[in-house]
Amino acid sequence: MLWVNLRRGLIVSVIFFVLLGLAYPLAETGIGQALFGHRASGSLGTNGSKLVGQQWKGPQWFQGRPDGDDPTATGGSNLGPRSKELVDTYKKRIAALKKQGITPSPDLVAASGSGIDPDISPAAAYTQVASVAAARHLPAGTVRTLVAAHVQGPQLGFLGASHVNVLELNEALAGLR
Amino acid sequence: MAFTWTIVVMVVVLGLCWRYLGSYMVAVYEGRSRWLRWMERPIYRSLRVSPESEQTWQRYAASVVGFTAVALLLSYGIFRLQKSLPFNPQHFGAVRPDTAWNTSVSFVTNTNWQSYSGETTMSYLSQMGALAVQNFLSASVGMAVAIALVRGFARKGSPTIGNFWVDFVRGTIYVLLPIAFVAAIVFMAQGTVQTMAGAASIHDSLNGVDQVLGRGPMASQEVIKQLGTNGGGFFNANGANPLENPTGLTNLLSVLLILCIPVAFTYVFGKMVFSVRQGVAILAVMTALFAGWVTMATVAEHQGSPAMATAGVSDSGTGNLEGKETRFGVPSSALYNVTSTQTSTGSVDSAADSYTPLGGFAMLTGMMLGEVSPGGVGTGLYGILLFAVITVFIGGLMVGRTPEYLGKKIQGREVKLAALGVLVMPVTVLVLTAVAAAIGAGRAGPLNSGPHGFSEILYAYTSQTNNNGSGFGGLSANTPFYNITGTIGLLLGRFGMIIPVLALAGSLAAKKPVAAGLGTFRTDKPMFVGLLIAVVLIVGALTFFPALALGPLVEQVSHGLF
Numbered sequence: 001m002l003w004v005n006l007r008r009g010l011i012v013s014v015i016f017f018v019l020l021g022l023a024y025p026l027a028e029t030g031i032g033q034a035l036f037g038h039r040a041s042g043s044l045g046t047n048g049s050k051l052v053g054q055q056w057k058g059p060q061w062f063q064g065r066p067d068g069d070d071p072t073a074t075g076g077s078n079l080g081p082r083s084k085e086l087v088d089t090y091k092k093r094i095a096a097l098k099k100q101g102i103t104p105s106p107d108l109v110a111a112s113g114s115g116i117d118p119d120i121s122p123a124a125a126y127t128q129v130a131s132v133a134a135a136r137h138l139p140a141g142t143v144r145t146l147v148a149a150h151v152q153g154p155q156l157g158f159l160g161a162s163h164v165n166v167l168e169l170n171e172a173l174a175g176l177r
Numbered sequence: 178m179a180f181t182w183t184i185v186v187m188v189v190v191l192g193l194c195w196r197y198l199g200s201y202m203v204a205v206y207e208g209r210s211r212w213l214r215w216m217e218r219p220i221y222r223s224l225r226v227s228p229e230s231e232q233t234w235q236r237y238a239a240s241v242v243g244f245t246a247v248a249l250l251l252s253y254g255i256f257r258l259q260k261s262l263p264f265n266p267q268h269f270g271a272v273r274p275d276t277a278w279n280t281s282v283s284f285v286t287n288t289n290w291q292s293y294s295g296e297t298t299m300s301y302l303s304q305m306g307a308l309a310v311q312n313f314l315s316a317s318v319g320m321a322v323a324i325a326l327v328r329g330f331a332r333k334g335s336p337t338i339g340n341f342w343v344d345f346v347r348g349t350i351y352v353l354l355p356i357a358f359v360a361a362i363v364f365m366a367q368g369t370v371q372t373m374a375g376a377a378s379i380h381d382s383l384n385g386v387d388q389v390l391g392r393g394p395m396a397s398q399e400v401i402k403q404l405g406t407n408g409g410g411f412f413n414a415n416g417a418n419p420l421e422n423p424t425g426l427t428n429l430l431s432v433l434l435i436l437c438i439p440v441a442f443t444y445v446f447g448k449m450v451f452s453v454r455q456g457v458a459i460l461a462v463m464t465a466l467f468a469g470w471v472t473m474a475t476v477a478e479h480q481g482s483p484a485m486a487t488a489g490v491s492d493s494g495t496g497n498l499e500g501k502e503t504r505f506g507v508p509s510s511a512l513y514n515v516t517s518t519q520t521s522t523g524s525v526d527s528a529a530d531s532y533t534p535l536g537g538f539a540m541l542t543g544m545m546l547g548e549v550s551p552g553g554v555g556t557g558l559y560g561i562l563l564f565a566v567i568t569v570f571i572g573g574l575m576v577g578r579t580p581e582y583l584g585k586k587i588q589g590r591e592v593k594l595a596a597l598g599v600l601v602m603p604v605t606v607l608v609l610t611a612v613a614a615a616i617g618a619g620r621a622g623p624l625n626s627g628p629h630g631f632s633e634i635l636y637a638y639t640s641q642t643n644n645n646g647s648g649f650g651g652l653s654a655n656t657p658f659y660n661i662t663g664t665i666g667l668l669l670g671r672f673g674m675i676i677p678v679l680a681l682a683g684s685l686a687a688k689k690p691v692a693a694g695l696g697t698f699r700t701d702k703p704m705f706v707g708l709l710i711a712v713v714l715i716v717g718a719l720t721f722f723p724a725l726a727l728g729p730l731v732e733q734v735s736h737g738l739f
Contacts, residue, residue, distance in 0.1 A: 005243025160425025
């Protein structure tokens with residue numbers, strides 16, 4: 001009886017390896033690449049993927065979440081809510097933001113879960129308007145209008161939270177003259 | 178307000194799943210659904226199994242164990258040999274032996290505990306051919322065992338409880354594969370990656386940043402990881418990674434995929450024991466516990482983070498954002514993580530380790546209740562039915578009468594088997610946690626110090642023994658000590674429950690039903706629902722309170738930093 005079960009286990013494993021381990025993912029890959037090639041390949045644009053956050057250097061750019069932004073090492077800080085190390089990290093980030101003339105909003109201080117969060121909250125974008133406008137010698141009103149145009153509400157009106165894609169916002173900012 | 182709509186949509190969709198997916202699953206397991214016969218028949222022929230043949234509980238259990246043993250060795254072989262096998266565009270070497278062993282056990286037991294990081298460890302073949310295949314098959318094994326137990330209640334004086342190979346093949350190709358196939362297309366349309374093209378290098382000329390973007394066949398794996406309540410992410414960040422879970426819609430769909438089969442199983446149960454009301458009573462217990470825990474976690478995370486307050490920024494408007502994604506926000510993140518920890522799934526869309534103490538408590542205790550609210554695919558149903566047997570036993574003790582459940586007399590053997598199935602998990606968790614906290618190799622694991630560090634250890638063994646797979650990610654679990662002790666939890670948590678459940682199924686199937694009398698405790702009434710909820714909570718609290726007091730509870734009531 002033992003051998004019967006092991007033999008059956010082996011045969012069914014081989015069949016399902018071919019069906020579920022090869023045919024299924026390869027068929028999905030074919031469908032995905034044919035119908036949504038851009039998205040199924042990682043939503044890549046000229047300056048990166050709009051799904052993957054980057055560290056923006058300098059006050060002339062809108063800053064994203066304070067992540068490592070390495071897509072080959074994803075994950076959060078994993079520090080607990082009463083961690084001394086986390087408090088020290090927060091204090092450093094807050095000081096750096098204040099130095100740039102930005103009033104810290106919580107999502108500019110707290111790191112994300114993925115470590116590559118591409119978005120910030122609308123509040124975090126608006127709080128950077130003055131400093132970005134000053135660094136680029138643009139009227140604050142123009143930059144504020146640009147942010148307003150990039151706020152995406154919850155999907156379908158109720159799913160998730162309002163957010164601003166930092167890469168898209170900065171690309172539009174680079175196009176402002 | 179938006180979150181209210183999320184809940185409304187969720188309740189409506191799950192209501193439809195309960196009724197229609199439930200009745201479809203009854204047809205599948207009774208062999209009345211035949212539209213995939215062309216795929217099913219050749220498999221039976223090559224296995225030399227007749228779809229009409231039946232097995233005793235011992236033969237059924239031997240088939241479960243035999244299949245799992247083979248699946249375990251094959252997965253282990255693929256991880257160890259991936260360097261020389263095809264579909265390895267990033268040229269990853271062999272997975273380390275202890276990691277490969279822990280991962281194989283973890284995936285064949287429907288746990289998906291991951292001590293490795295997917296982006297730097299697993300080839301596409303390991304992901305598709307080992308991890309994703311076991312996501313389907315371990316789920317289907319759990320579903321088969323649940324069906325066998327339901328047959329035990331439904332049958333009268335029968336020596337057999339069905340045929341494992343038939344239940345297993347049907348669950349895989351009629352239930353899991355079609356739903357996963359369609360759902361993966363929706364995920365890809367939303368932006369989940371699905372390509373064989375390997376990593377992409379990108380250069381941002383605006384900012385001077387270079388990034389390497391790991392990619393792979395993610396959508397096909399993402400959907401079955403949720404649907405099969407497995408939970409293992411393609412990459413380390415799991416459902417938080419925007420390449421896996423890009424939008425609010427995919428986030429809600431993930432929650433629905435996780436819950437649809439466990440919820441539908443209560444209809445299957447009711448229908449197969451000829452009283453849908455019995456299934457409704459079980460669903461009511463699951464829903465009450467689930468709603469309580471979602472509320473607890475959402476409220477806790479809205480309170481904000483003590484670290485943020487100490488650093489001098491107010492997050493009272495947003496809640497605790499450490500480890501959470503902007504596009505989901507706090508309530509949707511809490512909903513996802515609670516769903517996943519109450520279903521033995523273990524996927525996360527936000528870092529569990531960075532939740533507030535009470536939010537982390539909600540995830541930890543969701544597992545400690547035994548994964549029954551609503552629990553994993555199949556495993557949730559058989560888990561709660563063990564508690565139901567104990568509940569009617571306690572009810573019987575109160576009035577001094579031999580208890581019955583669904584017309585079957587519950588006697589010494591049944592109560593012993595149910596108690597064994599319920600107690601294996603807490604005993605294993607507590608012993609392993611005590612060992613890890615006592616010796617150096619265990620204490621080297623936690624990232625955080627103080628009570629949060631203890632919570633990381635307790636969470637790791639709770640998660641593995643409950644076959645959940647989520648983690649307080651700060652624990653450095655990819656060490657020989659954690660990989661090997663974790664395996665003990667994984668195997669005892671899985672088979673320490675499956676074997677008593679199948680023995681119970683055999684014992685019940687053989688019994689002749691007794692007519693319900695005036696003194697029979699009605700198990701389709703609110704009184705039973707309330708008592709069953711109380712039994713689940715009391716068993717969990719009695720076993721785990723001291724351990725919880727050392728971890729999240731002391732962290733919640735303290736004021737200092739660690």
